[in-house]
Amino acid sequence: MADDPRTGRDVREKNPSLAAFLAIFPGMGAVYNGNIVKGITYMLIFGVLIALTSNAAGSDSAVFGLMIAGFYIFQIVDGYNEAARLNRGGAASPARPGGEDLSLFSSVVVLAIGVLFQLVNFDVLTFRQVSRLWPLALVAFGIKIVFDYYKREEKHNGKH
Secondary structure, three states, X not given: OEEOOOOOOEEOOOOHHHHHHHOOOOOHHHHHOOOHHHHHHHHHHHHHHHHHHHHOOOXXXXXXXXXXXXXXXXXXXXXXXXXXXXXXXXXXXHHOOOHHHHHHHHHHHHHHHHHHHXXXXXXXXXXXXXXXXXXXXXXXXXXXXXHHHHHHHHHHHHHO
């Protein structure tokens, strides 16, 4: 056990296998790694996917079921990788460069999901209409990936 030079607190090495095992319960791998907000976000995303699956009709439920499976596996792998990265001396996710962008992006995604569900509650939209909007999440993630790529290229080209 060593002291973190930034906080002066004891830093314990994380067990990647334990992080992956705890992630069997969505979000708990991130919580174990010290990323409370990320863990709560994973729990909320998992809950939203379950709600969408249970209220979807026909082939939409199969799509949401596959999304649940993919997200479930992703967050287990993410818990393992985050613990391994922490052990190599990397900082926790919120402190890494660009981590603020991820937090802002995650906040916007959660806010958009909340607004959509509230519009369903006010009978402005039907749940069927909302459930058919899920490809917009892929579009948003794609835009974020492209934006991050060009941001990294700009930093890389600016340094040399």
